[in-house]
Amino acid sequence: MMRIAIAGCGQLARMLAVAGWEMGHQFAFIADRGESTDCVAGLGDVVQRDEHMSGTTLFEALGQPNVVTVEKEHVQVSMLEALAEYCRVAPGPEAIRTCQHRGREKALLRSLDIATAPFELVEDAAELTAAVNTLGFPAYVKSCEQGYDGQNQWRLHDTESLDRLAAEMHALPPLVVEGAVDFDRELSLIAVRSVSGDVATYPLSENRHREGILLTSEVPAPNVKAHTLKQAEHIAHTLLSHWSYVGVLSIELFDENGALRVNELAPRVHNSGHWSQDSGVTSQFSNHLRAITDVLPGATQPARHSGMINLLGTEPPADLLQTRDTNLHWYNKSVRNRRKVGHINVQADDRARLKQRLTEIEAVLYPSDEAL
Ligand SMILES: Nc1ncnc2c1ncn2[C@@H]1O[C@H](COP(=O)(O)OP(=O)(O)O)[C@@H](O)[C@H]1O
Ligand SMILES: [Mg+2]
16 A cells, blocks of 8 residues: 555546545645645645745655656646655656647657647747648647647637737747648547556547537447557557556547547546446556556456546536436536536447437537537
8 A cells, every 4th residue: 555646636636546545545635836626625635835845845745655646747847856756756757748748749759650630839920820831721729838628729710810829929838730630530548557567558439529628438439440459559559668658648549531640648547538437447547556556457448338428517417317327426626617527427238329328418418519
């Protein structure tokens, strides 16, 4: 049994700790200034970090953890490096440094020969305009840092929207400009590698978004060709061994007629892996903790079809949950417009039934949505 410190206090930290409590681990959480800690209330000690805290002070305040891990990529890397003087930090600071910056991430993928959207890094208005002219409309412009759930992102359709953004460039941080990928669907792969180098992957998940935020996942993704699965596994193994990665690594993918491009990486558990909590396998949360505490990954291949639908700014009506095939996960957050406040996992014996149930639940949760 170990003491595990998690940088971040959101729902992913909550679900990691809930899974870890079952294994007898104890937790401490690192909160940034102003960060809400509602999600982890009652699950361990919360340490408010100030930027000038030394590594040793933070390590002591966390109760001398055996391992430090993260629930998000936007973590100060120098803090992780300082903690690494005292205990294991997994995943390692270098993987987190790369994944917290879209430019560094894309450059690494390119250097490892892993396909991405065509992209250019830009720092001023002239570079932005030149990049969009090369890559064409529509162009996806994303801030290199601090982007998630569609934030700090612009989709440019025409010269007018380009000129508007270019006029603001002096106030903007470095950006990545991507050409549009004409994908058939979005997939993700959750992979895990333990301290001893044992690797496991979950089946590919097919993911749908609503207003730039994940709405549903379905596992296993339907109609995955053998070469597509092989490519996904190859991408995962390449990245895991590049970093000698420890923990869960999440890979968001675009599927174009069976050929994959990496959209983005997350050095942590991922929303599209939440289905694993109720599908009779070792969940992504348990497997992350096993990996960082040097335990072989547990089973990742579910016998049934599994799905997940996010609760975005909405509480489910009670009768929606009076069914045998659903499990509610609630994050202890206050409900605000579009905010991820929980999710519902669904199990089914076949793919058609899973799809039907997700559609039914979606219609109840988001009655005003047009067909997405
Ligand atoms: N180059 C692209 N071509 C087509 N669609 C894209 C592209 N980049 C992003 N998208 C769409 O926008 C969504 C959010 O982009 P992503 O880079 O994953 O940002 P976030 O960090 O907000 O998840 C993607 O899941 C995809 O639907
Ligand atoms: Mg994404």
